[in-house]
Amino acid sequence: MDEAAPIVAIDGLVKRFLARGRTTTALDGLSARILPGRITGIVGPDGAGKTTLMRLIAGLLLPDAGSIRVLGRDAVAEAEAIQAEIGYMPQRFGLYEELSAAENLALYADLHRIDAAARAQRFAELLRFTGLAPFQDRRAGKLSGGMKQKLGLACALLARPRLLLLDEPSVGVDPVSRRELWRIVENLVGEGITVLWSTAYLDEAERCAEVLLIDGGTLLAAGRPAEFAARMDGRSYAVAVPESGRRALQRRLARDPAVVDAQIQGAAVRIVLAEGAPAPAGAVRVAPRLEDAFVARLAHVRARGESARPTLAARAAADGPAIETRALVRDFGSFRAVDGISFSVARGEVFGLLGPNGAGKSTTFKMLCGLLPPSSGTARVAGVDLGHAPARARERLGYMAQRFSLYGDLSVRENLEFFGGACNLRGARLGARIDWVLDGFGLRAVAAALSGELPLGYKQRLALGCALIHEPEILFLDEPTSGVDPLSRREFWSQIGLLADHGVTVLVTSHFMEEAEYCDRLCLIYRGRTIAMGTPDGLKRRAASAALPDPTLDDAFVHLVADYDREHPP
Amino acid sequence: MWGRIRALVVKEFRSLWKDPKVRGVLVLPPLIQVIIFAYAANFDVSQARLGIWDEDRSVHSRALVERFEISDAFRRIETIDNPQAASAAIAAERVVAVLHIGPRFAADLLAGRPARVQILIDGRRSNTAQIVNGYAGRIVEAFARERVGTGGGVALVTRAWFNPNLESQWYILPGLVAMLTFSMTMMVTALSVARERELGTFDQLLVTPLRPTEILVGKTIPPVVIGFGEAHLMLAAAVFWFEVPFTGSLLLLYGSLIVFLLSGVGIGLAVSSVSQTQQQAILGVFLYLTPAIILSGYATPIANMPEWCQWLSLLTPNRYMLVLSRGIFLEALPLELAWPQLWPMAVIGVATMAFATWLFRKRLG
Numbered sequence: 001m002d003e004a005a006p007i008v009a010i011d012g013l014v015k016r017f018l019a020r021g022r023t024t025t026a027l028d029g030l031s032a033r034i035l036p037g038r039i040t041g042i043v044g045p046d047g048a049g050k051t052t053l054m055r056l057i058a059g060l061l062l063p064d065a066g067s068i069r070v071l072g073r074d075a076v077a078e079a080e081a082i083q084a085e086i087g088y089m090p091q092r093f094g095l096y097e098e099l100s101a102a103e104n105l106a107l108y109a110d111l112h113r114i115d116a117a118a119r120a121q122r123f124a125e126l127l128r129f130t131g132l133a134p135f136q137d138r139r140a141g142k143l144s145g146g147m148k149q150k151l152g153l154a155c156a157l158l159a160r161p162r163l164l165l166l167d168e169p170s171v172g173v174d175p176v177s178r179r180e181l182w183r184i185v186e187n188l189v190g191e192g193i194t195v196l197w198s199t200a201y202l203d204e205a206e207r208c209a210e211v212l213l214i215d216g217g218t219l220l221a222a223g224r225p226a227e228f229a230a231r232m233d234g235r236s237y238a239v240a241v242p243e244s245g246r247r248a249l250q251r252r253l254a255r256d257p258a259v260v261d262a263q264i265q266g267a268a269v270r271i272v273l274a275e276g277a278p279a280p281a282g283a284v285r286v287a288p289r290l291e292d293a294f295v296a297r298l299a300h301v302r303a304r305g306e307s308a309r310p311t312l313a314a315r316a317a318a319d320g321p322a323i324e325t326r327a328l329v330r331d332f333g334s335f336r337a338v339d340g341i342s343f344s345v346a347r348g349e350v351f352g353l354l355g356p357n358g359a360g361k362s363t364t365f366k367m368l369c370g371l372l373p374p375s376s377g378t379a380r381v382a383g384v385d386l387g388h389a390p391a392r393a394r395e396r397l398g399y400m401a402q403r404f405s406l407y408g409d410l411s412v413r414e415n416l417e418f419f420g421g422a423c424n425l426r427g428a429r430l431g432a433r434i435d436w437v438l439d440g441f442g443l444r445a446v447a448a449a450l451s452g453e454l455p456l457g458y459k460q461r462l463a464l465g466c467a468l469i470h471e472p473e474i475l476f477l478d479e480p481t482s483g484v485d486p487l488s489r490r491e492f493w494s495q496i497g498l499l500a501d502h503g504v505t506v507l508v509t510s511h512f513m514e515e516a517e518y519c520d521r522l523c524l525i526y527r528g529r530t531i532a533m534g535t536p537d538g539l540k541r542r543a544a545s546a547a548l549p550d551p552t553l554d555d556a557f558v559h560l561v562a563d564y565d566r567e568h569p570p
Numbered sequence: 571m572w573g574r575i576r577a578l579v580v581k582e583f584r585s586l587w588k589d590p591k592v593r594g595v596l597v598l599p600p601l602i603q604v605i606i607f608a609y610a611a612n613f614d615v616s617q618a619r620l621g622i623w624d625e626d627r628s629v630h631s632r633a634l635v636e637r638f639e640i641s642d643a644f645r646r647i648e649t650i651d652n653p654q655a656a657s658a659a660i661a662a663e664r665v666v667a668v669l670h671i672g673p674r675f676a677a678d679l680l681a682g683r684p685a686r687v688q689i690l691i692d693g694r695r696s697n698t699a700q701i702v703n704g705y706a707g708r709i710v711e712a713f714a715r716e717r718v719g720t721g722g723g724v725a726l727v728t729r730a731w732f733n734p735n736l737e738s739q740w741y742i743l744p745g746l747v748a749m750l751t752f753s754m755t756m757m758v759t760a761l762s763v764a765r766e767r768e769l770g771t772f773d774q775l776l777v778t779p780l781r782p783t784e785i786l787v788g789k790t791i792p793p794v795v796i797g798f799g800e801a802h803l804m805l806a807a808a809v810f811w812f813e814v815p816f817t818g819s820l821l822l823l824y825g826s827l828i829v830f831l832l833s834g835v836g837i838g839l840a841v842s843s844v845s846q847t848q849q850q851a852i853l854g855v856f857l858y859l860t861p862a863i864i865l866s867g868y869a870t871p872i873a874n875m876p877e878w879c880q881w882l883s884l885l886t887p888n889r890y891m892l893v894l895s896r897g898i899f900l901e902a903l904p905l906e907l908a909w910p911q912l913w914p915m916a917v918i919g920v921a922t923m924a925f926a927t928w929l930f931r932k933r934l935g
Binding site: 397403421 | 589
């Protein structure tokens with residue numbers, strides 16, 4: 001039905017990597033067509049082969065078998081000619097952090113040999129287009145995550161490419177900036193540029209004209225997002241529950257063989273039924289999504305029930321809130337990053353800190369786990385004042401950093417031994433806790449493996465295991481599932497839900513609204529202040545309007561931030 | 571508290587040991603360095619290239635030339651017969667020195683007049699020139715004494731204590747052991763915190779109940795142990811391979827070494843506290859180490875330095891360890907003589923450790 005000749009034609013592509021004497025197959029006979037003048041999404045979990053595919057298309061790697069033709073040329077024989085006509089933005093674009101935004105652009109212009117006459121006009125165009133003009137003299141290292149991505153995009157666009165390859169451009173970018181990024185890229189398509197956008201997030205893939213679903217180096221499916229969703233018609237339902245009991249219901253539904261996927265969404269649990277399964281009583285039919293198709297598909301491919309479930313002892317209820325801040329302030333020189341934030345988190349609550357990049361969310365988070373002392377105000381964690389006894393407070397909290405930050409050169413067991421020992425465990429008690437993590441998180445089989453060589457999903461489990469080894473009362477999670485595939489994401493959050501139901505308090509920062517849906521309560525931080533606080537559904541209601549009666553959390557986020565800017569002009 | 575520190579120390583050793591590259595770096599290079607440096611950094615001159623310009627050509631002059639030729643210090647490279655050839659040979663660095671015997675050498679000698687011998691030396695290499703000059707003087711002096719007979723005259727008999735043959739390796743090796751151990755320890759320390767920062771594990775470490783002081787203690791022990799082990803490796807090489815006599819107290823050497831290493835770790839930790847990346851840490855160590863080695867008196871005597879440099883050298887722990895190491899090796903330095911070197915080193919160690927702790931806490935706050 002598409003008459004246009006494909007801009008990229010891939011046939012039987014195989015790529016293997018040799019590392020430490022082992023061969024891993026990144027791409028295993030992949031064939032696909034990418035059509036011009038549209039955004040094609042490459043969607044798949046981590047390690048699916050997305051980046052390898054991008055690099056092969058860009059002619060940066062040589063395939064072991066199969067062929068790629070890009071813009072009518074062979075990607076092996078004519079790599080240089082192809083590179084002159086494409087723009088490639090890798091996951092971490094090579095921005096020079098010490099140089100200003102404008103200097104970075106000038107550097108890439110030099111590399112592309114853009115002559116001085118054309119340069120001034122092109123720079124102005126790109127800076128206006130990306131909204132970076134006011135920040136062109138700022139050092140790249142000082143730009144926010146979203147601005148860095150836009151600058152990377154501007155650099156990739158310098159030579160007016162016909163094909164633009166974007167490798168997970170939205171990781172680490174807040175909803176507001178993400179929308180701007182999409183707007184920019186959609187404008188590019190309007191100018192006739194073909195875009196390839198890789199992502200692990202399916203709500204994002206839904207905006208693509210076409211998606212390629214990849215897993216394990218092979219193409220699972222290709223098509224329009226709407227077609228995928230349509231195939232799932234009649235299998236997606238929402239089951240309403242009071243917000244207090246939703247986690248228990250989600251767990252019960254997830255174990256039901258008739259249910260392929262059960263996910264918490266505000267005050268409801270959204271389920272996808274197995275083919276031909278009857279809808280449970282009281283369930284309301286909802287529109288299917290691309291993600292439903294993807295999860296249903298992957299659930300087939302991967303063995304179900306592999307998700308590990310730690311057993312937990314119920315915790316004696318203690319008095320007072322788990323976390324309490326009063327008028328918390330943090331200054332960096334003359335800049336006030338956090339400007340009087342107060343909130344209180346009850347025991348066993350999952351509390352989310354949301355906010356755009358640079359809003360003060362991470363600073364607040366760091367103050368709460370004792371990594372940064374506040375300039376004024378107080379923070380109490382588990383009843384202990386962080387200003388007075390930070391080490392005692394730290395004994396009662398577990399922390400999981402944004403990136404994998406365990407010791408990659410130590411084995412799984414050695415990591416657990418270290419974190420256990422650092423948290424005052426030793427002897428038989430330490431042994432018992434290590435067994436608990438190894439069994440509870442399904443890590444027994446890899447106990448002797450170097451943790452740096454584990455697949456991402458396992459690293460994630462180990463990180464959580466290390467954070468939980470001393471049975472903390474409070475768990476701090478910093479963007480815990482950023483870049484993790486949907487199935488691992490679900491597994492992770494079901495474990496978090498279980499912990500919360502056993503009385504562990506969870507504080508989480510996030511950019512992704514799907515993560516935020518799992519929270520009992522959210523605190524939206526913007527320009528150093530709390531601009532909204534409430535349940536996920538409560539925040540959505542505040543953003544509802546006649547034009548948008550049923551906003552997503554993403555919509556609510558953008559709406560609330562815009563509202564605040566209108567009422568408090570900077 | 572000790573349980574937490576132990577966990578950290580075990581982890582540090584595992585991290586270092588697991589990496590085959592690190593393992594290699596810790597054992598082989600110090601040994602190779604000690605051997606290369608000990609052979610390369612040699613003040614002794616042997617087989618210096620000599621030009622002979624004998625205008626006398628008598629039995630006596632030939633006897634003098636022969637004495638130069640049979641000495642270990644010289645070997646004849648060229649025979650020269652005019653002043654131009656002499657300056658050309660030195661200018662082109664074909665010879666280090668030219669022995670010039672005038673035409674009336676034998677006649678003067680037999681007539682009992684002062685007989686003159688000239689030695690022309692390449693002054694561009696001032697150190698070698700001085701040594702060659704000394705050797706030549708001694709040969710000529712011995713020759714004169716024998717031929718003329720000093721009779722009742724006074725002869726100077728020199729005896730070098732502690733190092734009778736003035737072997738420069740005896741002097742270099744004890745200092746080398748100190749210097750190499752110090753650089754290695756500082757590097758391991760400086761990299762350890764910076765590496766955690768770079769990998770993002772540092773925040774994770776700070777969020778554990780480990781207190782900043784405990785982290786510092788846990789980061790101090792492994793480098794000291796490693797430095798101590800390496801010092802042994804090098805000491806063994808010095809004693810058994812180079813046969814430098816060890817006359818002093820091993821216990822005193824151990825004590826001095828530990829105080830010395832602690833001061834090195836203190837500086838390493840201070841560097842680490844201000845470095846964000848491993849690259850910055852390496853640069854920081856370099857920035858400190860190079861002047862510290864020069865000022866320590868390892869290569870040139872501290873007494874030769876201008877006064878302000880001498881004051882500055884009081885701040886480098888290497889200076890004290892150098893005296894201790896040489897003293898304990900060669901002259902069986904007793905504790906009461908070691909003490910004036912030990913306490914300043916301990917003061918530096920305590921001061922840098924306190925500074926590192928302060929920096930560390932400040933970076934956290």
